[in-house]
Amino acid sequence: MITxxxxxxxxxxxxxxxxxxLLTIVLFTSVFMYVFIPTIRNNSxxxxxxxxxxxxxxxxxxxxxxxxxxxxxxxxxxxxxxxAIEQIKNMHYGQEFKDYFWINDLTPRMIVHPYRSxxxxxxxxxxxxxxxxxxxxxxxxxxxESGAGFINYKWQENDNSSNITPKISYVREFVPWKWVVxxxxxxxDIENEISTLIQNGMVAAIAIxxxxxxxxxCIITVSYTTHKKEREATVExxxxxxxxxxxxxxASLGKLSAMVxxxxxxxxxxxxxxxKLSSRYLLKEDLTEATINTVVNNLSVVAxxxxxCGEIVKNLLLFAKQTQANVRHVHLNEIITLSTKIIDHSxxxxxxxxxxxxxSGDDDICCDPGTIQQILISLIVNAMExxxxxxxxxxxxxxxxxxxxxxxxxxxxxxIAENDLPFIFDPFFSTKDTNSSLGLGLSAVYxxxxxxxxTIQVESHLNVGTTFTITLAREYKENTNK
Numbered sequence: 001m002i003t004x005x006x007x008x009x010x011x012x013x014x015x016x017x018x019x020x021x022l023l024t025i026v027l028f029t030s031v032f033m034y035v036f037i038p039t040i041r042n043n044s045x046x047x048x049x050x051x052x053x054x055x056x057x058x059x060x061x062x063x064x065x066x067x068x069x070x071x072x073x074x075x076x077x078x079x080x081x082x083x084a085i086e087q088i089k090n091m092h093y094g095q096e097f098k099d100y101f102w103i104n105d106l107t108p109r110m111i112v113h114p115y116r117s118x119x120x121x122x123x124x125x126x127x128x129x130x131x132x133x134x135x136x137x138x139x140x141x142x143x144x145e146s147g148a149g150f151i152n153y154k155w156q157e158n159d160n161s162s163n164i165t166p167k168i169s170y171v172r173e174f175v176p177w178k179w180v181v182x183x184x185x186x187x188x189d190i191e192n193e194i195s196t197l198i199q200n201g202m203v204a205a206i207a208i209x210x211x212x213x214x215x216x217x218c219i220i221t222v223s224y225t226t227h228k229k230e231r232e233a234t235v236e237x238x239x240x241x242x243x244x245x246x247x248x249x250x251a252s253l254g255k256l257s258a259m260v261x262x263x264x265x266x267x268x269x270x271x272x273x274x275x276k277l278s279s280r281y282l283l284k285e286d287l288t289e290a291t292i293n294t295v296v297n298n299l300s301v302v303a304x305x306x307x308x309c310g311e312i313v314k315n316l317l318l319f320a321k322q323t324q325a326n327v328r329h330v331h332l333n334e335i336i337t338l339s340t341k342i343i344d345h346s347x348x349x350x351x352x353x354x355x356x357x358x359x360s361g362d363d364d365i366c367c368d369p370g371t372i373q374q375i376l377i378s379l380i381v382n383a384m385e386x387x388x389x390x391x392x393x394x395x396x397x398x399x400x401x402x403x404x405x406x407x408x409x410x411x412x413x414x415x416i417a418e419n420d421l422p423f424i425f426d427p428f429f430s431t432k433d434t435n436s437s438l439g440l441g442l443s444a445v446y447x448x449x450x451x452x453x454x455t456i457q458v459e460s461h462l463n464v465g466t467t468f469t470i471t472l473a474r475e476y477k478e479n480t481n482k
Contacts, residue, residue, distance in 0.1 A: 009227075013220075013223060017216070017219055017220075017223070018216065018220070021212060021215075021216045021219075022216075024212065025209050025212055025213070028205070028208065028209065028212075029205065029209065032201065032202075032205045036201065037198055037201070040194060040197050040198060040201065041194050044190060044193060044194045044197065045190060045194075048168075048185050048190050049150060049168065049170070051185075052168070052169065052170045052183050052184055052185055053170045055093065055101075055170075055183050056101075056148075056170045056171065056172050056181060056182055056183050057172065059088055059091060059101045059181045059183065060172050060174060060181050062084060062087055062088060062091075063084050063088075063174045063177065063179065063181060064174070066080035066081070066083050066084045067080060067174075067176050067177065077177075081177065084103075085103065085111060085112045088101050088102075088103055088112060088181065089112050089114055092114075098158040098159060099158065099183065099185070100113075100114045100115065100158070100183065101114075101181060101182065101183045102114070102116075102181070102182060102183075103179050103180065103181050104124065104136055104139065104179070104180050105177075105178055105179050105180065106140050106143075106144070106173075106178045106179075106180065107123060107125065108123070108124050108125055108136040108137065108139065108140050108180070109121065109122065109123050109124065110122055110124050110136075111179060115156070115158060115159045115161075116156075124136040125137055129153045129154040129155065129164075130154045130164055131153075131154060133153050133154075135151070135153045135155075138151055138153070139151055139171050139180055139182070140180070142171060143171055143172065143173035143180050144173075147172065147173055148170070148171065148172035148173065149170070149171065150168060150169070150170050151168070151169050151170075151171060152166065152167070152168055153166075153167060153169070154166055154167065155167045155184070157186060157188075165186050165187065165188050166186070166187040166188070167184045167185065167186050167187065168184055168185055168187060169182050169183060169184030169185075170182060170183065170184065241447065268309065271301075271302045271306060274298040274299075274301050274302050275298075275302060277298055278294075278295045278298040278299060278302075281294060281295050281298075282295060326368055326369070326370065327366060327367060327368050327476050328366065328367075328369070329364055329365070329366050330364075330365065330366075330367065330369045331363050331364060331365075332363040332364075332365050332372075332397065332399075332405060332407075333358045333363045333397070335369050335372055335373050335376070336356055336358060336376060336395055336397065336407075337356065337358075338373065339373050339376040339377055339380065339395075340354055340356050340376075340380070340395060342377065343377065343380050343381065343384070346384065347380075347384060347393065350384060350387075350389065351389040351390060352384055352387055352389070352390075352391055352392070352393060353391070353392045353393070354380070354392075354393050354395075355392055355393065355394045355395070356394075356395045357394055357395070357396040357397070358395075358396075358397050359397045359398055359399040359400070361399035361400065362399050363397070363399055363405070364474065365405055365472060365474050366474065366475050366476040367452055367472065367476055368448075368451075368452075368476075371448045371451070371452075372448070372472075374444070374445075374448065375445050375448055375449070375470065376395065376407075376409070378442070378444065378445050379409040379445065379468050380393060380395070380409060382442070383409060383410075383411035383413065383466070384411075385413075386411055386413030386414055386415070386466065387411050387412060387413040388413065388414075391411065391412045391413065392411075392412060393409070393410070393411050394408070394409075394410040394411075395407070395408070395409055395410075396408040396410065402474070403473060403474060404471050404472060404473050404474060405471070405472055405474060406469065406470070406471050407469070407470045407472075408467055408468065408469050408470075409467070409468045409470075410465065410466075410467045410468075411465050411466055412464070412465040413465055413466065414462065414463055415460045415461050415462040415463060415464055415465055415466055416458070416460040416462075416466055417462060418462075421458065421460065424442050424458065425442050425443055425445075425446040425456075426443060449470055449472070452472050452473070452476060452477075453473060453476075453477040454470060454471055454472040454473065455470070455471045456468065456469070456470050456471075457469045
């Protein structure tokens with residue numbers, strides 16, 4: 001049976017819901033911190049490098065244009081270089097249009113620098129940054145070896161000579177004039193942009209984590225509320241089931257009582273007849289020995305019939321007394337024998353043969369004998385109502401398994417229609433006259449079998465018969481999943 005006051009399964013709920021949700025949040029945070037953020041940083045840096053590479057190529061194209069004019073004789077080299085210098089000097093980009101291009105040659109000598117006019121025309125071979133790096137010598141080395149490339153160094157921030165900061169530049173050689181053109185980006189600008197992206201990402205990540213946490217809180221609240229309602233419904237269901245079980249018990253007792261009353265009526269009629277006949281003999285004035293023997297024989301019949309009435313009533317009382325659950329080890333054959341004895345007289349009155357084919361093996365089982373007897377009585381009574389005169393009803397057992405026992409109740413009656421079979425264990429469903437049946441018998445049988453963690457199966461064919469097969473574990477295991 002379901003335990004009505006079972007507390008909320010916090011341990012199971014925590015393992016199945018809370019822990020996976022928290023692990024998901026931790027995993028998401030870890031992935032964001034150790035995968036997503038480094039990926040943002042790398043991608044941003046690579047994107048900026050590609051940008052200054054493309055910009056340097058644009059400036060290089062300006063030099064190529066004027067060189068082409070020189071080749072075509074439109075202008076002299078001196079004019080071409082002067083025009084190129086002027087255009088490169090005035091080329092700016094960026095948010096404040098302060099980012100720039102510069103040109104030096106392979107000497108290296110500064111050709112033009114928008115913000116360091118003090119270096120224009122001077123030899124910058126020995127120019128070093130704050131780390132002691134000879135910047136322009138390294139630029140010449142890069143373009144000499146590869147024609148173009150990236151270089152890291154420290155330089156003033158655009159026109160702010162007081163702020164020296166790390167910079168990444170891309171330089172490319174213009175071979176015809178032996179010039180090098182380049183532009184760069186400041187690492188601090190990239191870091192600021194990356195920080196902005198990361199902050200936005202962290203805000204989104206925190207929002208997602210909070211959302212997941214709120215979902216977890218909602219799940220806990222809804223689960224607890226649902227469990228509470230289920231617990232209340234379980235209490236109500238258990239009360240209803242107890243009432244239904246009692247109703248079925250009373251219905252079974254009423255049905256048995258009616259059969260017993262009908263059965264007792266026959267011997268009582270015999271007792272009354274023999275008693276009246278004996279009293280007439282005794283009122284005669286001349287009592288012969290033959291008359292006395294007849295009276296004695298009549299009294300023996302009266303005693304025998306009275307004893308039979310007593311046995312019938314005794315068996316009925318035994319069935320009626322077993323109302324409370326009492327799980328213990330019993331011998332199943334004894335329960336079946338008592339059950340068949342209770343109903344045997346009624347079977348004979350209907351000219352039915354009740355046969356008990358009991359396995360001689362180990363019949364020990366841990367169960368509630370009263371409810372098992374109720375199962376047998378209900379199934380046998382149903383079989384009797386379904387069977388015609390002269391038929392046999394067989395109760396057969398199989399104890400061959402060490403873990404379970406099997407009980408079969410077999411009749412050769414009119415059977416159950418195929419479309420009714422799925423519903424026979426439903427409460428209040430009955431194929432009989434509704435005035436003579438509550439429709440609780442098989443439902444109660446099913447409930448008792450489920451209570452014992454057993455199974456019940458039915459096989460039936462119209463005008464052939466019905467077989468109910470019950471399988472019960474030898475050791476009682478209360479079913480809490482009904």
